[in-house]
Amino acid sequence: MTTLTPATEAELCEAIAGSAAARTPLEIAGGGTRRALGRPVQAEAAVSTAAISGIRLYEPGALTLVVAAGTPLAEVEAALAAEGQRLPFEPMDHRALLGSTGEPTIGGAVACGVSGPRRIQAGACRDSMIGVRFVNGRGEAVANGGRVMKNVTGYDLVKLMAGSYGTLGVLTEVAFKVLPRPERALTLVLEGLEDARAAAALSAAVTAPFDVNGAAHLPARNGTPARTLLRVEGLEAQAEYRATSLARVLAPFGEAGRVEGEAHEALWRDIRDAARFKGRDGAVWRLSLRPSDAPGAVARLRTALGADAFYDWAGGLVWLCLPETGDAGASAIRAETARLGGHATLIRASAATRAAVEVFEPEPAPLASISAGLRAKFDPAGILNPGRMRA
Amino acid sequence: MEMPQPDARALAARELLLRRLTEALGADGVISAAEELIAYECDALTAYRCPPMAVALPRTTREVAETVRICASLGVPIVPRGAGTSLAGGSLPTADSVILGVARMNRVLEVDYPNRVIRVQTGMTNLAVTGAVQGDGFFYAPDPSSQLACAIAGNIAMNSGGAHCLKYGVTTNNLMGVTMVTAEGEVVEIGGAHLDPAGYDLLGLICGSEGQLGIVTEATLRILATPEGARPVLMGFASSEVAGACVADIIRSGVIPVAIEFMDRPCIHATEAHAKAGYPLDVEALLIVEVEGSDAEIEAQLATIKEIAGRHSPMVMRESTSEAESKAIWLGRKAAFGAMGQLGDYICLDGTVPVGTLPEVLRRTAELSAQYGLEVANVFHAGDGNLHPLIIFNANAPGELEKAEALGADLLRLCVDVGGCLTGEHGVGVEKRDLMLHQYRPADLEQQMAVKDVFDPRWMLNPAKVFPLAISESRRTAA
Numbered sequence: 001m002t003t004l005t006p007a008t009e010a011e012l013c014e015a016i017a018g019s020a021a022a023r024t025p026l027e028i029a030g031g032g033t034r035r036a037l038g039r040p041v042q043a044e045a046a047v048s049t050a051a052i053s054g055i056r057l058y059e060p061g062a063l064t065l066v067v068a069a070g071t072p073l074a075e076v077e078a079a080l081a082a083e084g085q086r087l088p089f090e091p092m093d094h095r096a097l098l099g100s101t102g103e104p105t106i107g108g109a110v111a112c113g114v115s116g117p118r119r120i121q122a123g124a125c126r127d128s129m130i131g132v133r134f135v136n137g138r139g140e141a142v143a144n145g146g147r148v149m150k151n152v153t154g155y156d157l158v159k160l161m162a163g164s165y166g167t168l169g170v171l172t173e174v175a176f177k178v179l180p181r182p183e184r185a186l187t188l189v190l191e192g193l194e195d196a197r198a199a200a201a202l203s204a205a206v207t208a209p210f211d212v213n214g215a216a217h218l219p220a221r222n223g224t225p226a227r228t229l230l231r232v233e234g235l236e237a238q239a240e241y242r243a244t245s246l247a248r249v250l251a252p253f254g255e256a257g258r259v260e261g262e263a264h265e266a267l268w269r270d271i272r273d274a275a276r277f278k279g280r281d282g283a284v285w286r287l288s289l290r291p292s293d294a295p296g297a298v299a300r301l302r303t304a305l306g307a308d309a310f311y312d313w314a315g316g317l318v319w320l321c322l323p324e325t326g327d328a329g330a331s332a333i334r335a336e337t338a339r340l341g342g343h344a345t346l347i348r349a350s351a352a353t354r355a356a357v358e359v360f361e362p363e364p365a366p367l368a369s370i371s372a373g374l375r376a377k378f379d380p381a382g383i384l385n386p387g388r389m390r391a
Numbered sequence: 392m393e394m395p396q397p398d399a400r401a402l403a404a405r406e407l408l409l410r411r412l413t414e415a416l417g418a419d420g421v422i423s424a425a426e427e428l429i430a431y432e433c434d435a436l437t438a439y440r441c442p443p444m445a446v447a448l449p450r451t452t453r454e455v456a457e458t459v460r461i462c463a464s465l466g467v468p469i470v471p472r473g474a475g476t477s478l479a480g481g482s483l484p485t486a487d488s489v490i491l492g493v494a495r496m497n498r499v500l501e502v503d504y505p506n507r508v509i510r511v512q513t514g515m516t517n518l519a520v521t522g523a524v525q526g527d528g529f530f531y532a533p534d535p536s537s538q539l540a541c542a543i544a545g546n547i548a549m550n551s552g553g554a555h556c557l558k559y560g561v562t563t564n565n566l567m568g569v570t571m572v573t574a575e576g577e578v579v580e581i582g583g584a585h586l587d588p589a590g591y592d593l594l595g596l597i598c599g600s601e602g603q604l605g606i607v608t609e610a611t612l613r614i615l616a617t618p619e620g621a622r623p624v625l626m627g628f629a630s631s632e633v634a635g636a637c638v639a640d641i642i643r644s645g646v647i648p649v650a651i652e653f654m655d656r657p658c659i660h661a662t663e664a665h666a667k668a669g670y671p672l673d674v675e676a677l678l679i680v681e682v683e684g685s686d687a688e689i690e691a692q693l694a695t696i697k698e699i700a701g702r703h704s705p706m707v708m709r710e711s712t713s714e715a716e717s718k719a720i721w722l723g724r725k726a727a728f729g730a731m732g733q734l735g736d737y738i739c740l741d742g743t744v745p746v747g748t749l750p751e752v753l754r755r756t757a758e759l760s761a762q763y764g765l766e767v768a769n770v771f772h773a774g775d776g777n778l779h780p781l782i783i784f785n786a787n788a789p790g791e792l793e794k795a796e797a798l799g800a801d802l803l804r805l806c807v808d809v810g811g812c813l814t815g816e817h818g819v820g821v822e823k824r825d826l827m828l829h830q831y832r833p834a835d836l837e838q839q840m841a842v843k844d845v846f847d848p849r850w851m852l853n854p855a856k857v858f859p860l861a862i863s864e865s866r867r868t869a870a
């Protein structure tokens with residue numbers, strides 16, 4: 001399969017226009033580390049954004065960053081760190097879980113709408129995005145949003161592009177609102193809580209006014225006791241105050257221990273990257289639910305499917321690992337989301353399973369037709385990542 | 392300002408329309424008498440007025456759907472309306488339209504504290520949402536200055552912001568789900584009490600779409616725990632440039648205040664005459680910076696802010712030490728728009744600029760104001776560069792409105808030219824419609840209009856807004 005690696009947006013326009021005319025289906029890739037997300041793509045050629053790279057504008061005093069889509073995430077994070085800032089949405093690195101190699105790019109993180117533990121307080125990937133440039137399936141360059149934090153000029157295609165997996169356009173540039181790094185960050189840890197009790201502790205923590213921005217629960221496994229993790233950050237004095245106050249709120253659930261420094265960083269990196277399932281066989285799912293519904297759903301799916309689970313997002317994000325047999329648990333899992341609301345995404349499975357099972361939650365008919373309509377407008381020839389989201 | 396020719400077919404259907412709407416909604420759900428339609432002939436952009444054919448005031452999502460189906464079947468355009476406080480003419484009727492108002496749909500449907508969500512009908516006012524939960528220690532973060540009057544419906548349609556969005560974001564960042572009636576009259580659910588979409592981010596698309604993609608009837612909103620305390624500091628500076636530089640330094644420092652509000656000399660003087668908040672009258676610009684948290688957290692943050700401000704030789708530095716002092720500091724800011732109203736008629740702009748360009752933009756604003764001979768007062772959300780220049784004019788003097796609009800257009804072009812945008816929170820409506828091509832190229836707008844084609848193929852929902860009439864014409868007249 002040939003790979004086109006345009007170096008500019010204009011070259012990308014040309015490449016896509018040519019492919020549209022020839023009806024050549026294209027697989028779109030940044031660093032390729034998230035290729036195995038979604039359904040397998042039926043493509044005849046590949047387009048890489050790797051050469052459309054570099055930080056275009058960074059104004060720490062305005063908290064804004066404009067970056068070319070193919071820029072390695074590591075480069076972006078290093079540039080921000082040098083100014084004491086960071087991306088608010090804490091994007092997951094999928095390499096360990098998916099066993100992929102390469103350098104994650106900012107465009108890939110955006111196209112997959114990847115948001116980590118800080119989602120519950122700092123917002124999703126899409127909430128940090130303030131502008132995009134992309135090339136649609138006709139080979140036309142389109143700009144939306146800009147480089148200012150508040151902008152309601154016309155429709156918000158910025159959000160639409162986040163999580164559209166390259167099926168509406170190929171991103172060439174993304175603008176973000178960034179945030180300062182905290183002076184201090186630490187984690188409070190509760191041990192030995194059952195899921196339902198842990199869910200109550202997570203809820204108590206995020207409904208207290210201490211800006212908790214990480215709230216996860218790792219159920220007991222293989223003799224390791226359950227751990228419930230709550231992250232607070234802030235200026236030096238602020239973080240201390242928040243931790244002390246939060247410990248009081250959590251007192252009914254037990255005495256909270258503290259983790260700081262590198263161990264604290266590692267804890268949240270592991271939650272972010274679903275490290276619990278690293279190197280283990282099985283299909284991996286991600287469910288977004290109303291947090292209080294999650295423990296019940298998990299209990300049923302444990303029994304029905306032999307699933308191992310952990311929780312992020314104050315309990316509202318459930319990660320499941322279960323045997324990849326039959327439909328990899330799809331019907332049982334989707335019965336839960338159908339009943340409770342929310343949605344489930346198959347994150348890791350063999351290509352055969354991902355082709356056979358709906359990877360993304362099926363949409364009800366009226367929404368499915370809107371989504372299909374959008375895809376047809378943005379990419380009339382259907383050449384951008386065909387099959388990646390829907391068959 | 393130009394509006395399209397009313398559609399003759401829609402006008403001709405008026406009688407049938409009224410009969411069918413009355414059947415569906417009852418006599419008290421339909422307004423058609425000329426004297427009663429006057430209340431709906433404009434929104435807060437009062438320079439433009441036009442009575443609609445009728446006003447429909449449904450009470451349920453089902454009635455909204457029924458109303459939409461009736462209008463669709465008769466080819467009558469719909470202008471959705473919340474509370475009618477749009478400053479952009481977003482809910483300005485056209486002569487051939489039905490106003491579909493959700494004001495009667497103002498109930499709380501569900502409050503769920505453990506999961507931090509509230510579900511409401513969208514006719515509820517912004518302030519009433521916070522009112523419903525504040526007794527229990529929660530609040531709804533987006534706080535437009537119009538929050539006493541404006542409805543969640545309009546907030547969603549305009550993606551409204553407020554003074555505190557520097558920390559908490561704007562409507563789209565706090566909206567989790569909607570029930571929406573499509574242009575065909577079908578009811579759809581998007582999002583809910585869980586986070587993030589199952590596929591394309593349709594919710595993100597609908598928020599800010601100015602009533603052009605569907606009628607939003609219910610909304611699930613994020614509510615947050617009320618902070619333990621909040622305290623502002625007021626600082627006065629010798630020039631707007633210095634105040635602008637101070638803003639950038641505060642933001643760089645790592646403190647994220649919940650609000651940084653800016654007022655310039657004309658605004659300070661008008662406000663002081665009206666509200667008597669005790670603002671200093673010898674400064675060129677003042678900043679109100681508010682931080683939140685416990686007393687100790689507030690002290691720590693204010694110490695950093697004061698230290699930074701100290702480097703910019705402030706002429707005044709007044710830190711609140713009590714609830715009463717905090718109120719006094721905010722009093723003037725909150726009264727600013729009302730105070731400006733005392734000076735004469737005004738147009739309120741809403742461009743946003745990169746924070747680093749604030750000094751330059753303020754200088755150019757003063758130059759343009761002098762050039763046009765019209766006073767411009769500045770009061771705005773400085774932390775995010777969202778300007779609100781108020782152009783003062785006399786609507787009774789022939790030609791002054793046009794002159795004020797021309798100055799406004801120049802100021803908005805200036806915002807775009809320095810890297811900003813036409814509107815940060817008020818929306819495009821009819822007001823900025825014809826400037827869209829200054830910010831976007833035709834291909835950019837074509838892609839946006841293609842989105843409307845998907846949701847509303849016949850362009851029946853608020854059709855004459857957002858896009859320059861010339862470029863939307865073929866779509867509007869196709870049906």
Ligand SMILES: Cc1cc2nc3c(=O)[nH]c(=O)nc-3n(C[C@H](O)[C@H](O)[C@H](O)COP(=O)(O)OP(=O)(O)OC[C@H]3O[C@@H](n4cnc5c(N)ncnc54)[C@H](O)[C@@H]3O)c2cc1C
Binds near residue numbers: 477480608
């Ligand atoms: C004094 C004053 C201060 C203001 N301060 C602020 C501020 O600080 N921040 C800010 O962002 N705005 C501010 N505004 C502007 C205005 O209040 C907001 O735009 C507000 O969100 C409009 O709400 P509304 O309910 O009045 O909407 P309306 O004016 O009724 O309608 C606004 C738009 O929403 C659409 N719409 C209404 N209902 C629906 C529905 N159910 N479904 C789909 N579309 C719908 C309309 O068609 C229209 O395009 C201010 C206005 C005034 C007069």
